[in-house]
Structure formats: structure tokens, C-alpha cells
Amino acid sequence: MTTEDVLRSADADGVRTLTLNRPQAYNSLTVELKERLLGALRGAAEDADVRAVVLTGSGKAFCAGQDLKEHVGMLQSGDPAPLRTVSDHYNPIVRAIVDMPKPVIAAVNGPAAGAGAAFAYAADLRIAASSANFMMAFANVGLGPDSGASWTLQRLIGYGRAAELMLLARTVDSTEALRIGLVSEVVTDEELPTRAHALAARLAAGPTVAYAKIKGTLTTAAESTLEEALAAEEAAQAALGATADHTEAVEAFVAKRKPDFSGK
Structure with a gap:
């Protein structure tokens, strides 16, 4: 082969x-x-x-x-x-x-x-x-x-x-x-x-940048204290809040349409 x-x-x-x-x-x-x-x-x-x-x-x-x-x-x-x-x-x-x-x-x-x-x-x-x-x-x-x-x-x-x-x-x-x-x-x-x-x-087709953060916070939480997990979540949310995908999701929600995620 x-x-x-x-x-x-x-x-x-x-x-x-x-x-x-x-x-x-x-x-x-x-x-x-x-x-x-x-x-x-x-x-x-x-x-x-x-x-x-x-x-x-x-x-x-x-x-x-x-x-x-x-x-x-x-x-x-x-x-x-x-x-x-x-x-x-x-x-x-x-x-x-x-x-x-x-x-x-x-x-x-x-x-x-x-x-x-x-x-x-x-x-x-x-x-x-x-x-x-x-x-x-x-x-x-x-x-x-x-x-x-x-x-x-x-x-x-x-x-x-x-x-x-x-x-x-x-x-x-x-x-x-x-x-x-x-x-x-x-x-x-x-x-x-x-x-x-x-x-x-x-x-x-979803918010892949958010998926990456979800995976990361789950991995962190699996081997950390509550305080460490909270800190990881806080950092992830701060980063994701500035993404194009988050903005698109909010705008789509307000406009009552399906979001078009770019992974950015």
C-alpha cells in the first residue's frame, strides 16, 4: 500500500x-x-x-x-x-x-x-x-x-x-x-x-472561534480549582465579546434572522 x-x-x-x-x-x-x-x-x-x-x-x-x-x-x-x-x-x-x-x-x-x-x-x-x-x-x-x-x-x-x-x-x-x-x-x-x-x-457553520474557547475552558476546568475555572471563563468571555461572530449573533438576534458566522 x-x-x-x-x-x-x-x-x-x-x-x-x-x-x-x-x-x-x-x-x-x-x-x-x-x-x-x-x-x-x-x-x-x-x-x-x-x-x-x-x-x-x-x-x-x-x-x-x-x-x-x-x-x-x-x-x-x-x-x-x-x-x-x-x-x-x-x-x-x-x-x-x-x-x-x-x-x-x-x-x-x-x-x-x-x-x-x-x-x-x-x-x-x-x-x-x-x-x-x-x-x-x-x-x-x-x-x-x-x-x-x-x-x-x-x-x-x-x-x-x-x-x-x-x-x-x-x-x-x-x-x-x-x-x-x-x-x-x-x-x-x-x-x-x-x-x-x-x-x-x-x-x-457555527461560531468556531467560540468553540475553541469552549474546548479550552472545559479542559482547564477538568484539572483546576473553581477559582481557576472562573478566571479561564472570564478571560474567554472577554476575548469572545470582541469577536465578529459575537457581534453577528447579537445583530441577528435583534433582527430575528439566522446568524452568518465567519469564525472570526
């Missing part, structure tokens, strides 16, 4: 859809794919024409996590690169998702395991196909969580459930994922691409 094939990128309606594309290997993460994904996420963050991002997979899986065949092969050859993949790839990828100054939607089209599941947890919203499931399989290979899963998962579903899923490496199907708040919506496999794009397009 060529470099161009392992990650697909498509733009429409202000939405950039990034598709992990190693379907024959359940979109498991090789060094090439990780580096391509990191570059694509950073590119989306910097591109003013991109106002929302969808992350999904091709074929029957979202992402099976680390490509263990490549991982073992490199270790056996004496290549130290696999031992650096958390610092070189996984941590930067998760930071790029969490810090993305625009909404990120994970369209989970099938099984998501390990780092693949963690990428979905790091997104702002998760929509799952009915065939999707989630598995924190790290314990099965004698490892602990990475890719931010220890931080994101318990904030989504609580410490107790997160510990259960990680310690027992138990698979969560789409029905349970919806019930426990791991995903916000479950649709049929056929409906997923359309539904994910529609939601992303709706967000792309």
Missing part, C-alpha cells in the same frame, strides 16, 4: 474528513500511518478553511490500535523506534486532537481498541455505528494505557467504569457505550458517514 493510501483526506462544507485506510489490518497503526495522521491533524488545525474535523476508519474497523506485527518486527531487529512511539506519535496525536481549535468528531465505524479507542475518547463528540465496540486491550499485552486514555476515559464515564474496562480489557458494544455516555449517538452502519458529516457541517 502506498503512502497516499494509508490516510485519506477529503474536504466538504468546511469539514475535513480523515479516514484511516488500512482496512486489511483493521486500520492498525504503523509508523507511517501515525506520522501521516499527526501531520494531517496539525494541518487541519492551521487551515482556516477547515472548521470541523471528522476522524473515521475504512472497512469494518475504526482502528485496532498499534500494529503489533510491525512493532514486534522492529523490536526483534533491534530498532529502538517502537520504544519511542508514545512520545513521538501517540502523545502528539492526542494533543493535536484535544487542542484542535475546532470541533473533532470521531465517527466510530467498527471496533476501536487500544490507541485507536483512545483517539476516539480524545475527540469532542463520538458517534458510533451499531457494529462499533470499544476495548482497552493494554492489559492483555502486559502494558498500561497510553494515548491519553487514562485522562480521557474516566472523564467520560467515571473512574470506576474506566478502571473496570482497563483492568479486565472488557469489550463495550455500541448499546452499552451509549448507555454509559461513552458515545452520544448510535446509528446504523450505513447511516454513520452521512450523520457524522451532517453534524460536523452543522458545527462548521
